[in-house]
Amino acid sequence: MNVRQIRSQLSQGLTMAMVLSSAYIFWKLLSIVTNSGSPLVVVLSGSMEPAFQRGDILFLWNRDQYVDTGDIVVYNIQDRSIPIVHRVVREHIVYEVERPTKEERKKGTKKGKTVKKQLLLTKGDNNEVNDLSLYAYGQKYLDRDRDIVGSVKGYLPKIGYVTILVTENQYFKYAMLGWLVLSVLLTNE
Amino acid sequence: MFSITQRAQDVSSMITTSIGVLAVLISISSLIQLYLNDYNNLSGELSVRKAQNSVKFTRSFGGNARNGKENVRLSFDMETDLTPLFNWNTKQVFVYLVGEYDGLNVLKKAKVAKDESSKVVFWDKIIRDKADAVLDLKNTRSKYTVWDYYQKMGNRTANLKLEYNIQPHVGPLVWGSVDFNYPFEFPEPKNA
Numbered sequence: 001m002n003v004r005q006i007r008s009q010l011s012q013g014l015t016m017a018m019v020l021s022s023a024y025i026f027w028k029l030l031s032i033v034t035n036s037g038s039p040l041v042v043v044l045s046g047s048m049e050p051a052f053q054r055g056d057i058l059f060l061w062n063r064d065q066y067v068d069t070g071d072i073v074v075y076n077i078q079d080r081s082i083p084i085v086h087r088v089v090r091e092h093i094v095y096e097v098e099r100p101t102k103e104e105r106k107k108g109t110k111k112g113k114t115v116k117k118q119l120l121l122t123k124g125d126n127n128e129v130n131d132l133s134l135y136a137y138g139q140k141y142l143d144r145d146r147d148i149v150g151s152v153k154g155y156l157p158k159i160g161y162v163t164i165l166v167t168e169n170q171y172f173k174y175a176m177l178g179w180l181v182l183s184v185l186l187t188n189e
Numbered sequence: 190m191f192s193i194t195q196r197a198q199d200v201s202s203m204i205t206t207s208i209g210v211l212a213v214l215i216s217i218s219s220l221i222q223l224y225l226n227d228y229n230n231l232s233g234e235l236s237v238r239k240a241q242n243s244v245k246f247t248r249s250f251g252g253n254a255r256n257g258k259e260n261v262r263l264s265f266d267m268e269t270d271l272t273p274l275f276n277w278n279t280k281q282v283f284v285y286l287v288g289e290y291d292g293l294n295v296l297k298k299a300k301v302a303k304d305e306s307s308k309v310v311f312w313d314k315i316i317r318d319k320a321d322a323v324l325d326l327k328n329t330r331s332k333y334t335v336w337d338y339y340q341k342m343g344n345r346t347a348n349l350k351l352e353y354n355i356q357p358h359v360g361p362l363v364w365g366s367v368d369f370n371y372p373f374e375f376p377e378p379k380n381a
Contacts, residue, residue, distance in 0.1 A: 070287070
């Protein structure tokens with residue numbers, strides 16, 4: 001291999017790295033603008049049919065202080081990684097007394113500070129009952145600040161089905177890999 | 190320049206751009222149509238026929254074995270016309286009857302301010318077709334028994350209204366409400 005070949009390979013690699021990093025920058029910028037950890041979500045279950053089908057892409061917005069009843073929200077249950085897309089059927093804005101932190105307990109304070117929170121109950125449109133049975137043990141409501149990833153403002157139908165196929169369908173994953181390998185081998189640069 | 194990969198790349202980028210532009214045009218035009226249809230000025234009538242409040246001691250009704258929770262159910266009549274919400278880009282309209290009420294000075298120790306509030310859904314329906322958009326309900330029972338964060342619901346006054354969520358085929362979701370101006374007082378529980 002001479003110098004020219006090495007240089008062209010390296011510049012190809014650099015272009016690839018530029019494409020990947022600009023995609024990453026765009027994703028993170030979108031996260032900042034919407035204030036959401038995951039501003040685009042693919043619908044995985046059929047619990048919101050007929051409104052959302054599996055494979056729809058949802059645009060999230062997380063800058064509202066309070067979510068309204070009737071909004072569609074994406075939330076995470078503590079310690080579980082799969083986000084759930086359901087509708088808010090109940091909201092209560094209440095003052096709750098928090099449990100004192102370790103430092104406060106050492107100082108001897110029995111009560112924590114009083115915090116104003118919004119507590120939510122959700123339900124999928126296509127489900128018979130609300131999500132109480134999905135929440136963590138002892139959890140009766142979702143906390144808007146802690147559990148909500150964002151509320152759905154708009155959507156694109158069916159385009160995200162590719163990601164579902166890649167994660168769930170074995171053949172599709174190998175087919176994609178095989179196609180990538182083939183395309184790398186067969187291009188002549 | 191004329192290789193098959195280059196051609197495939199050109200075609201796919203053209204398709205993506207046109208789909209994007211088309212999606213934006215569809216969303217904007219259907220939103221304009223909703224405004225022209227005056228979707229924000231719907232009116233209707235509501236009357237509550239019967240309401241019951243009972244104390245429940247199970248987790249699926251908000252309580253536990255020691256502390257009961259007051260649960261409210263109601264049956265109502267409702268008349269409203271939702272046809273201005275439907276156009277060619279409407280996939281479904283989700284309507285739900287909500288009750289909005291203020292906080293209650295329940296906790297004796299903590300200073301509970303009046304700016305606590307709640308909003309609960311008693312009944313909902315999915316309307317997929319313009320033909321079903323005229324609602325004329327008689328003696329319809331609420332779908333869900335409703336409990337509050339606090340134990341007490343009786344004697345609290347709620348403002349009942351119908352809210353709707355228009356789900357388009359492509360574009361942003363639209364929310365709105367039909368105000369009935371109907372303040373409703375929850376009854377006291379039968380088995381206190």
